[in-house]
Amino acid sequence: MNPAEPLPRAGYADVRIIAASPDIARRVAxxxxxxxxxxxxxxxxxxxxxxxxLQLTVDTAHPAGPARSWLAASQPQRADRPQGSEA
Known part of the structure; x- marks a missing residue:
């Protein structure tokens, strides 16, 4: 990343896809x-x-479908949170 390039807003990510053809880049996007x-x-x-x-900005604060379930599953479990019948 260019040090002079501004960071995206909180909750967003800039994505750059480099591919051999425009079709492949569009499929990934x-x-x-x-x-x-x-x-x-x-x-x-x-x-x-x-x-x-290919460049685009994604809103990570509003994931849909597969990303929502993946993001939820990737969150670390808090050890101090009551589990099951402890609540």
Whole structure:
């Protein structure tokens, strides 16, 4: 990341996809859009071999479907929270 480049707002992540073809980059972006709200993608040439760089910003505060369940499962369990019948 360029040190002069600003960070995204809290709850958002900037995603850059670099692929050999625009079609592959779009397919990866489509998967991300099924999991998170996102901005409109922007694409640029990537290198001299015809590659594509695709950029979009995803809203991690509002995940959908697969990302919601994955994010919930990846949260660390708090040891001091009552478990089951202890509550």
């Amino acid at each position: 489509d998967v991300l859009r099924r999991c998170f709200d996102s901005t409109e993608q922007r694409s640029y040439p990537a290198g001299h071999d015809g590659g594509t760089r």
